Amino acid sequence: MRTSWADSVANAESSAFATGASASTTDTTAANATAAAVVSAPRPPRAAYVPPHLRNRAASSELPATPSADGSSAAKLAPGPGAPSGGSRSDIPVETSGDNVPPPVSTFADIDLGDAVNENIRRCKYVKPTPVQRHAIPILLAGRDLMACAQTGSGKTAAFCFPIISGIMRGPPSQRQRGSKTVCPPALILSPTRELSIQIHEEARKFSYQTGVRAVVAYGGAPINQQLRDLERGVDILVATPGRLVDLLERARVSLQNIRYLALDEADRMLDMGFEPQIRRIVEQMDMPPRGERQTMLFSATFPREIQIAAMLFGIGNDDGPLMSPEPVTVLPCSPLYEMRLASDFLFNYIFLAVGRVGSSTELIVQRVEFVLEPDKRSYLMDLLHAQKVNGAYGKQALTLVFVETKKGADSLEHWLSMHGFPATSIHGDRTQQERERALRSFKNGATPILVATDVAARGLDIPHVSHVINFDLPNDIDDYVHRIGRTGRAGKSGLATAFFNENNSSLARPLAELMQESSQEVPDWLSRYATARSSYGGRNRRSGGARFGGRDFRRDSSARSGGGEYYGGGNGYGGGPYAASGIFVAFSENVPFHMVLSASVLLFSLLASVGKDIYTLLGDSAGRSCGRVCTCHCGGGGFDDFLTRCTRAQHLRTVEGYESGSSPSIASDAGPFTGYLIGSSQKRLSRAIYAEIIRFCLQYDMERILTEPDGKVGVSFDTVAKGTTTAVGE
Numbered sequence: 001m002r003t004s005w006a007d008s009v010a011n012a013e014s015s016a017f018a019t020g021a022s023a024s025t026t027d028t029t030a031a032n033a034t035a036a037a038v039v040s041a042p043r044p045p046r047a048a049y050v051p052p053h054l055r056n057r058a059a060s061s062e063l064p065a066t067p068s069a070d071g072s073s074a075a076k077l078a079p080g081p082g083a084p085s086g087g088s089r090s091d092i093p094v095e096t097s098g099d100n101v102p103p104p105v106s107t108f109a110d111i112d113l114g115d116a117v118n119e120n121i122r123r124c125k126y127v128k129p130t131p132v133q134r135h136a137i138p139i140l141l142a143g144r145d146l147m148a149c150a151q152t153g154s155g156k157t158a159a160f161c162f163p164i165i166s167g168i169m170r171g172p173p174s175q176r177q178r179g180s181k182t183v184c185p186p187a188l189i190l191s192p193t194r195e196l197s198i199q200i201h202e203e204a205r206k207f208s209y210q211t212g213v214r215a216v217v218a219y220g221g222a223p224i225n226q227q228l229r230d231l232e233r234g235v236d237i238l239v240a241t242p243g244r245l246v247d248l249l250e251r252a253r254v255s256l257q258n259i260r261y262l263a264l265d266e267a268d269r270m271l272d273m274g275f276e277p278q279i280r281r282i283v284e285q286m287d288m289p290p291r292g293e294r295q296t297m298l299f300s301a302t303f304p305r306e307i308q309i310a311a312m313l314f315g316i317g318n319d320d321g322p323l324m325s326p327e328p329v330t331v332l333p334c335s336p337l338y339e340m341r342l343a344s345d346f347l348f349n350y351i352f353l354a355v356g357r358v359g360s361s362t363e364l365i366v367q368r369v370e371f372v373l374e375p376d377k378r379s380y381l382m383d384l385l386h387a388q389k390v391n392g393a394y395g396k397q398a399l400t401l402v403f404v405e406t407k408k409g410a411d412s413l414e415h416w417l418s419m420h421g422f423p424a425t426s427i428h429g430d431r432t433q434q435e436r437e438r439a440l441r442s443f444k445n446g447a448t449p450i451l452v453a454t455d456v457a458a459r460g461l462d463i464p465h466v467s468h469v470i471n472f473d474l475p476n477d478i479d480d481y482v483h484r485i486g487r488t489g490r491a492g493k494s495g496l497a498t499a500f501f502n503e504n505n506s507s508l509a510r511p512l513a514e515l516m517q518e519s520s521q522e523v524p525d526w527l528s529r530y531a532t533a534r535s536s537y538g539g540r541n542r543r544s545g546g547a548r549f550g551g552r553d554f555r556r557d558s559s560a561r562s563g564g565g566e567y568y569g570g571g572n573g574y575g576g577g578p579y580a581a582s583g584i585f586v587a588f589s590e591n592v593p594f595h596m597v598l599s600a601s602v603l604l605f606s607l608l609a610s611v612g613k614d615i616y617t618l619l620g621d622s623a624g625r626s627c628g629r630v631c632t633c634h635c636g637g638g639g640f641d642d643f644l645t646r647c648t649r650a651q652h653l654r655t656v657e658g659y660e661s662g663s664s665p666s667i668a669s670d671a672g673p674f675t676g677y678l679i680g681s682s683q684k685r686l687s688r689a690i691y692a693e694i695i696r697f698c699l700q701y702d703m704e705r706i707l708t709e710p711d712g713k714v715g716v717s718f719d720t721v722a723k724g725t726t727t728a729v730g731e
């Protein structure tokens with residue numbers, strides 16, 4: 001639950017104020033809602049804007065104590081994601097990769113954020129940093145670019161806000177040209193929805209209270225004049241939706257020339273096709289300093305593998321420059337590579353941070369999936385809501401968020417619920433901004449404890465007391481599902497998510513079952529059967545096939561972690577299914593640098609897995625290092641047999657499912673039909689060309705064809721080999 005003083009600071013402009021929740025418990029399978037006191041706080045005076053020359057002073061030590069509705073002391077903060085009682089957070093796997101990753105911290109006291117920010121952290125009653133904060137804050141304070149992925153509700157907003165605020169306090173004062181109405185903020189935070197921008201702004205104001213750092217929000221659908229006036233009063237952190245920001249840039253009311261910090265919240269959404277033109281315009285075609293001269297941070301609970309790969313291939317800095325120049329590849333719009341390029345264009349020598357499995361969901365959310373035919377959905381929903389009411393399952397303040405696919409569907413379901421005695425409101429893109437904000441307010445304060453929403457409310461919104469998320473219509477993309485259910489089970493609290501599944505959702509069966517399994521949820525037998533039946537399907541669902549093979553954090557699957565050297569994974573936890581009979585074998589000679597070998601593997605691994613194929617990638621490299629599923633071994637140019645023999649002899653090969661250490665290549669035939677490809681080159685230049693061609697190929701053809709009709713169709717400079725055939729290629 002949010003701290004009331006901070007909310008009141010942040011909500012200076014809004015009329016409604018947060019309320020608390022009562023304790024509640026569902027039946028045996030349902031989640032437990034956390035008890036909290038009802039809070040209704042008078043607003044402390046609005047934080048005054050402190051001119052630059054007065055900045056960096058310590059904040060005054062006291063803020064008005066926040067009385068609760070009954071006059072007692074401020075509401076107790078529910079155990080946060082980082083709080084000891086906030087779930088099993090300490091054992092959550094954390095992965096970082098990149099050069100010279102700054103070590104994590106254990107407490108806020110270990111971080112030098114400045115007195116004023118530390119004071120605000122104390123006021124927020126954040127006892128200790130959440131895992132993503134422990135890792136991300138030192139990285140950002142060290143000035144590094146960051147791509148960070150952590151579960152919903154895990155405190156990512158503070159993870160990027162604290163370092164930004166602290167950096168601004170330490171840096172030169174914001175400038176504005178004399179007599180000009182153009183403001184030049186040092187920090188820009190972009191988010192995909194208006195409501196999320198409003199929320200981030202509120203958070204930023206809380207965190208920057210009495211620091212002299214001023215945050216302003218600009219979003220569409222609201223009168224621009226008010227926002228312009230607000231900007232004129234000075235801005236250090238501009239929180240904006242892309243559309244409105246472009247408008248402000250075109251009017252020359254904002255200049256990005258001084259941007260030192262660029263944060264993209266819900267970055268994967270910001271980099272997808274819908275936002276791409278605006279984001280590219282803002283970041284590349286205006287006056288923003290280029291990557292490397294600014295600090296860029298991408299945060300989300302999900303990152304499609306393609307974005308990660310691209311960032312690595314095109315963006316990562318090393319002695320040789322980016323692993324791959326984008327030029328040889330004609331990037332087609334509508335392809336994953338398009339997003340990939342975009343992400344990599346923004347980052348410089350970045351660090352990748354994953355807290356938990358990328359795209360996974362917290363175990364604090366109990367997930368249920370019910371098979372409900374389309375015409376039965378309403379009555380089923382009614383049953384659920386009735387049961388909730390009868391059981392008193394969620395208490396008076398418990399809120400239920402119902403996701404539907406279409407705006408029309410949202411209106412119609414809201415109406416129907418209201419007609420049947422369930423106070424509901426709705427939020428979607430066709431409602432005016434005023435209506436949207438009103439709906440959200442009336443949901444938050446419990447006047448209409450049911451909110452019917454489209455995906456406009458799927459990401460980022462941190463609404464206390466959402467105890468149940470119902471996916472009346474399931475989304476097409478599992479990542480959207482992760483964000484939707486993440487509206488409950490936040491900040492260490494538990495929550496319940498129910499999904500209505502039927503034939504129309506069969507493409508989601510497999511990733512859904514995998515996600516549930518990963519989050520230690522009970523997967524219904526019928527869903528497992530659906531998942532098995534859908535063993536192969538197209539690329540619409542980003543995770544199709546990928547999770548089973550290698551999980552979603554491609555670096556974890558395939559590259560050395562920081563401090564590396566050890567192997568990651570092994571067969572366990574990656575599905576453990578029967579041995580798959582197809583394979584891509586990539587062999588590079590010794591003089592090909594390991595990082596290039598690695599990147600080729602990563603690329604293949606990911607792209608092939610994303611089309612639903614079980615593929616093993618064996619790599620040859622001079623170091624003989626292994627990275628989880630991707631097994632590397634020395635390939636001395638002896639051809640495929642030699643390569644396989646070496647592979648199977650390599651002790652690391654035990655990490656490859658179906659192989660035993662020391663076994664011979666013939667194991668492949670024992671395991672069933674087998675196809676492998678050997679791609680090799682001792683020349684770096686050629687290797688690069690091969691990467692490019694593979695990418696091109698992947699874009700242009702269904703990957704099935706690589707596997708089933710390899711001969712001559714590929715048009716690339718590598719040969720294919722059948723089992724046991726010796727072929728040395730590209731030398």
Ligand SMILES: Nc1ncnc2c1ncn2[C@@H]1O[C@H](COP(=O)(O)OP(=O)(O)OP(=O)(O)O)[C@@H](O)[C@H]1O
Nearest residue numbers: 080126128129130152153154155156157460462491
């Ligand atoms: N260190 C902390 N201790 C306790 N609570 C915290 C801490 N940091 C953040 N929180 C609280 O956790 C909640 C979730 O934080 P936030 O909205 O930043 O999550 P998020 O990771 O951005 O989620 P999403 O992926 O859904 O956008 C907020 O209510 C926030 O106040």
